[in-house]
Amino acid sequence: MTRIVNLALGQLGPIARADSRAQVVKRLCALMREAHASGAHLIVYPELALTTFFPRWYIEDEAELDSFFEREMPGPDTLPLFELSRELGVGFYLGYAELAEEGGRRQRYNTSILVDRGGRIVGRYRKVHLPGHREHEPWRRFQHLEKRYFTAGDGFGVNEAFGGKVGMALCNDRRWPETYRVMGLQGVEMVLIGYNTPVHNAPAPAHDDLSLFHNQLSLQAGAYQNGTWVAGVAKAGMEEGVDSIGGSCVVAPSGEVVARCVTKDDELALARCDLDFCAVYKRTTFNFDLHRQPHAYGMIVARKGETLMADGSAVAG
Known part of the structure; x- marks a missing residue:
């Protein structure tokens, strides 16, 4: 019996700094309703999907910084998304900024969660490969202060969900082969990745014209070399003066792109993902035990x- 996951890409257009959580969650719910109407079992949203991409600013006021973080999940503002998930029977992946209390200390993480079709959190991931820089660099057109605002996570797990083995990553993780290989060694069959990627790379502006190419290259390589489905979903467009790439897509274990978004706005794209197709590669070319x-x-x-x-x-x- 085949194991089919009808997967929806829930790409977001820009989120303004002044936009409230309620406004953003309303957009997420609209995409989920559209996904349900199209027969989707799972919708994937971007990294830091509840707010504008705040690491582009150097923020010294701790209270202001904390305003971008979630202290609980679900919280009052995000509960409608969980309720809708349960009502429609559509699971979701969601990226957000997490403020956690651990051992009496406050820790900030760039986090994603996996929610099943009953609206229950079944997996949590904290971003490992934090890009950017730690100190204010005024020479940049905009900052990229993830190293300042987040603590790195401690590994890549795989969750039993949606009839298979599902892993998570975030943005810069997609560029590193270890991300996929650690999950591949656990038998992963679907990797979900949200991202916010500016077109302009301040330390290497010569790469600007390659940003979309590098995004898709990373996703395709990770999928093929580990015999897994990979879904990458963007928050795209001109957000607070910074242009970010789109390019949301689903890659099959063959390395082929089978679905993609074509705008930089809120957009849904759909893919029918047969998890059993992974075995064609896991038992042949990429049979790790054999080769x-x-x-x-x-x-x-x-x-x-x-x-x-x-x-x-x-x-x-």
Whole structure:
């Protein structure tokens, strides 16, 4: 029996700094209703989907910074999305800024959650590969202060959900092969990735014209090399004076793009994803147990003072 996930890409256009959570959630709900009407089981929203992309500003006031973060999920503003999910039977992936209390300390994370078709959170992920910089750099047209505002997450897990094995990542994670491979070693069959990516790369402006190409290249490579479906969903368009790429798409385990958004606005695109199609690649070209040779690179230094082991883990010494 095939395992089909009807997947919807819930791309968002710009969110203004003055837009309220309620306004944004109303847009998310509208996309979910459209997804349901089209037969979708799961809708994927972007990274930091509830607010404008605030790391573009250097914010010194802690209260102002905290206003972009969620202290609970669901909270009063996001509860309607969970209620609609339960009513319609449509699950969702949502990226947001999380303010957590851990061991008596406040921690800020760039987070995504996976919600099942009953409106229940079944997975949580915190972004590992934080891009940008930590200190104010006035020479930039806009800042990219994720390293200042977020703590890095501690790994990539895989969730049993939607009839298969579903993993999550966020934005810059998509560029790193380890993101997909760590989940691939866990048998992942679908990777969901939200992103906010500006067209302009301040440290490397020569890359600006390649931003869409690099986005799709990363998604396709990760899908093919790990025999998994990959969905990448953007918050796109001219937001507070910064132009961000669109390019939301679904990539099959073959590496082929099977669905995409074509605008930089709120837009829905749909893909019929057969999770059993992953086995065509996991049992042949990318049969890790049969063809992968971890002993050949088991002594590569992962970081200073650490060794990368055959199972992909790093140990001291």
